[in-house]
Amino acid sequence: MNDFTRRTALKGAGATLGAAAFAHAMAPLTEWTKDLSLDEFLQRHYKELTPEEMQVILRRLEEETKREYGRDVTIQDLPPQEGVSFGYALNLSVCIGCRKCAEACHQENNHDRRSGNSYIRVLEMEQGSLDLERGNADYDHAVPAPGKYYLPVQCHQCDNAPCVKVCPVQATWKEQDGVVVVDYNWCIGCRYCEAACPYHARRFNWTKPEVPAEEINPDQGYLSNRIRPQGVVEKCTFCLHRTRAGRLPACLEACPTGARVFGNLLDPKSPIRWVLENKRVFVLKEELGTRPRFFYFFDK
């Protein structure tokens, strides 16, 4: 019996010690739970929210931005417009690879400043080849360089999007106007979509984004350029906070050569329709069957 009680006491001591050590090991978590509100934790999927609930969430997110980033912003949730389906085309003959579009994206979409993130990558390609393997995204010299042409790549808003298919929780889906969006408050951060996208269009928030207050773009959308939480995936949304309000994407406005053409595919008089009808356009990796809404063409 003596042995029994001693053993019990020892086990008790061991368990206490173990629990204490465990608590100590997990101590950093207190900071994490501080940032996590119950409302946020219990928030339902975008498509299940009533308009009133959405308003409450938008105000909460605005307050959070004010508190954490020190800037007054307006976060809206603009719905897709009836009879609008977006398409984008890019003239490879005039693109000079200046990366102004990538820079504009960086600012418009409140990207993390340290990583210099952007949804657009511009590849420097060799004349006479469409082989991406011979492209280079890290060029650092005066452009356009002789013998080269430039291929900007961003999300193609695929109609048969592998990223949407693979998401285990439907945190990413295609909207009526063709834009593929992410609910940053629903994404579990598994990055399966990032593995599935054939165009390197998705980005993960490896840290909490850092943007100085004065550089923050205050015109924000719930599904687009609001400052993303750490640990979720994001992507190009054709600037839906602008385009759904009748404006053009930031990358298009920034392009000095007019290489970019954006518009409503359902409107026969739109410039994008003119390009599709009069130019010989192509899409990247057509053989994968992703059916992109982003087209390329050469003038000459």
Added chain:
Amino acid sequence: MAATRHVLDYPRFLGRLLWMSTDGSWRFYTWMTVLTAICLVGANAWARQLVEGMALTGMSDHVSWGLYVANFTFGVGLAAGAVMMVIPAYLYHDHEMHDVTLVGELLAVAAIALSLLFIVVDMGHPERAWHLIPGVGRFNWPVSMLTWDVVVLNGYLLLNLHICGYLLYMRFLGRKPRKRWYLPFVFLSIFWAVSIHSVTAFLYSGLGGRPFWNSALLAPRFIASAFITGPAFVILLLQVIRRFTGLPIGEGPQRTLTSVMRVTVLLNLFMLGSEVFTAFYTGGAHAGPVRYLFFGLHGHHALVPWIWTAVACNVASAVLLHLPASRRRVTVLNVACVLAFVGVWIEKGMGLIIPGFVPSTLHEMVEYVPTVTEWKITAGIWAFGLMLLTVAVKVALPVLSGQLAAQAAQAENPSQEEEQRAAA
């Protein structure tokens, strides 16, 4: 009537097991203390990763999966392979195997737990895991292969918990297990074992944008290597059990498992060779990742030492297993098992996941090297898995050998139990 009794008795049985699991020799305590320490280091690293973000890992937007997913994949294979021993036991009525199938099932349980943990630590928002619960969250089934994996892995876990729990409980009560309460589940688990690793392979092979994974051979390769690591681990485990518990385990199971491995090591090498041939002979985009893996590409070589270590291990284990000495000398067999285990861990881990991302979909070369944080978390999860296995095997064996039975439990006489163990 009887059912209500079980409602009370079964938890009591589990409680008894739990209490027993903390008894043991100083060797046991040392082993568990070391594992606990490693676990805690891992837990601390994970807590920091949650706070500071996944930037603490070596992953990037180019290589968005790394060591965690590599270990997850390997763990699923181990779980599938562990049930391998059930096949000869039940399909071919190999009676000697019957006694050790339970060990395989316990290993499967531990390996699944380990795999699930590797997924949890890979998530940016693990607290949102409830989004995966069908009906409550938005479970994208059947379209997303990942949801299939969630279903089959959890199903497999429950299946094996049921089989182990039921068989042990019956032994504990001193009753003969009723066939209809476990046999259908055993057969189901064989089928299910194949499914967990196939579905895990489909996770990768279904991605058209990743030529390295987009191969129909991936699932068969996964199965073949599962039937290497499972038996290899069990062969070693049985020896450990025999050594420390004195449980009489015959040579039969070891022989059966070794002959399984003799086939699967060759099969695995053959399929690897086929993949390599297809990639290099075709050339073009398909060859990029394979060239990067084996020889390096455009001056990037991070994976080359890994894969050649794996190839060396796999070839060496294949040779050793086919030497007559592996039949006579158990050391030779053990070395072969360890080599096979390590070889597959690399080949179906880092060697499988990373080349899927390098070169990237836009053919950029960004390499991946795991960070200290990743190694700590990985070690922590493996330590946790080993702890789980140790405890499970430790409590299961006395029940199996009849040392712990319902009568003894009622007598509540621990010192007698002590004596028994000392005698054993």
